[in-house]
Amino acid sequence: MLAFWTAASPLVALVGFPWTFITGNISLLYRIGMWSAITGVRLAGVRVQTIGLEKIEPSKTYIYMSNHVSNLDPPMLLPLIPGRTSVMAKKELFSYPILGKAMSLGALVPVDRGNRDAGIAAVREASTVLRTGISMSIFVEGKRSFDGKLLPFKKGPFYLAIENNVPVVPITIDGTHYVMPKRRFAIKAGTVKIIFHTPIQPKDFGSRDQLMMKVREVINSGLSPEYQEHRLAAAGPENTLPRESHG
Secondary structure, three states: OHHHHHHHHHHHHHHHHHHHHHHOOOHHHHHHHHHHHHHHHHHOOEEEEEEOHHHOOOOOOOEEEEOOOOOOHHHHHHHHOOOOEEOEEEHHHHHOHHHHHHHHHOOOEEEOOOOHHHHHHHHHHHHHHHHOOOEEEEEOOOOOOOOOOOOOOOOHHHHHHHHHOOOEEEEEEEOHHHHOOOOOOOOOOEEEEEEEOOOEOHHHOOOHHHHHHHHHHHHHHOOOHHHOOOOOOOOOOOOOOOOOOOO
16 A cells, blocks of 8 residues: 555656646646545555445535544545545644645645644634535544544534534444554455445534534444444434434
C-alpha cells in the first residue's frame, strides 16, 4: 500500500498540484487522491463490502458521522462518499506552503484539537463549507478506539447538524480493527464492512443530546456483536427511528 502511494506521488505532484493551482479547481486533484487512497488499500489485500450506499442522494449535502478504529478508515471511507466531502484536519498541516494551499482550495477545515475555542471556530467554518453544498465527513469520536468499541462522542458535530439542519448519515466501519488495529503498522488481508445507514433529520429531535444518542445507537447496531454496546439509552419514544436491518 505504501509502495503504491509512493509511486503515485509523482502523478499528484506533477499533474494534480499544478492543475489545481493554475485553475483554482480542486476536482482533478481530489479524484486522483481518492482513487490513489482506495487503490492502495485494495492492493494491501483489504476488501471493502459496502452496504446502504443506495440510501444516499448524490446531489444532497450531508454530515457523515463514522466510528474510527484504524488509520485505514479515512482512505477506505472517503472515496466511497458521493460527490465531494470535506474533513477536519490538523491546523499545523495548513502551514505547509503547497499542501496548505491545496487543503484550503479543497475546503478542508483546520482544527486545533487541544483548544476548545478553536474547536468552536472549526464548527463555524464547517458551517460555511456546508452552505457551499459540500458535505462534511467526521469521525465523531475524535480519535481512534483502541479496542474496537465506541468511545464517547464529541458534541460539536451534533451542534453543527442542528444549527444547519443538515441530514446526518451514520456510518459503521466494521473490520478495520482486525486488519489494522490502533498502534499496529502491519496490515492483515481481510474484509471490511462499511454501512451507510438511513439519513437522520436533526429537526426530528428535541435536543443535541437526543440526536447524539440516536446516531450512537445506529452506528453501534452495525458493529460485530463483540464490539457492540448492549445497554444504550433510548432517545425517547417520540424521536426513536425504526431499527435498521442489514440482512
